Amino acid sequence: MKDQCWCCDDYGLYQPKDYSILSPRQEENRIEKALQKKVKKQSSASKRGKSNRRNGRVAERELVKWLEKHGLEANLVPMSGALKSANIIKALANDEMVEKMRGDIKLTINGETYTVESKRNVNSDSWYKKAEKGVIRINTLAYLMREDLFMATVNGVDLPISEVIEDKGFKKIHDYFEQDDSDIVVISRPYCHRLFFIKEKVYERIHRIKD
Numbered sequence: 001m002k003d004q005c006w007c008c009d010d011y012g013l014y015q016p017k018d019y020s021i022l023s024p025r026q027e028e029n030r031i032e033k034a035l036q037k038k039v040k041k042q043s044s045a046s047k048r049g050k051s052n053r054r055n056g057r058v059a060e061r062e063l064v065k066w067l068e069k070h071g072l073e074a075n076l077v078p079m080s081g082a083l084k085s086a087n088i089i090k091a092l093a094n095d096e097m098v099e100k101m102r103g104d105i106k107l108t109i110n111g112e113t114y115t116v117e118s119k120r121n122v123n124s125d126s127w128y129k130k131a132e133k134g135v136i137r138i139n140t141l142a143y144l145m146r147e148d149l150f151m152a153t154v155n156g157v158d159l160p161i162s163e164v165i166e167d168k169g170f171k172k173i174h175d176y177f178e179q180d181d182s183d184i185v186v187i188s189r190p191y192c193h194r195l196f197f198i199k200e201k202v203y204e205r206i207h208r209i210k211d
Helices: 024-069 080-085 095-101 125-131 147-154 171-180 200-210
Strands: 073-076 105-109 112-120 135-138 142-146 161-165 184-188 195-199
Touching (some): 024 184, 125 142, 142 147, 142 200, 147 200, 171 195
Parallel strands (some): 135 161
Antiparallel strands (some): 073 105, 105 112
């Protein structure tokens, strides 16, 4: 009977009629395999997380360089990712300090400073397809445009609104805006131009200052 084997070493000759009944050694092996699989899975997830964070930092630096190249003042928020992950920003009592640490980049347009959230997202085909039409107004959420149209808007070009669409399929953009109550969300992906999502009130403010 199980647990009463006396004629073999460590259940080496264990042969039950019902193979669903495992010997203690088989049970230990199963647990060990499950643990190894779990460790391997966690290790893979950790590698992906590190890669995503590294790519995100690269995207932020490239965005700052691009903005500066086009004559805008842009500055990286130091250690923004580390502070967010540790929930340090929320713990700060100083409102002025919280404001300085929000977002990934601080962008100044016509003397006004805005908080920018930079995101790499390769699953953004639908957003890119919509942006092909020009300046898109997402009702009650934001204005969507390519990077060239963003710079034209900042430089005073009065671009027509190509289309007004409902706020559907933009849950991720909501999350990006809400993460640090950002004013602008910039989406980047390899070998593509950037997409700019600008909150409605920010877009109107840029136009008002421009005018």
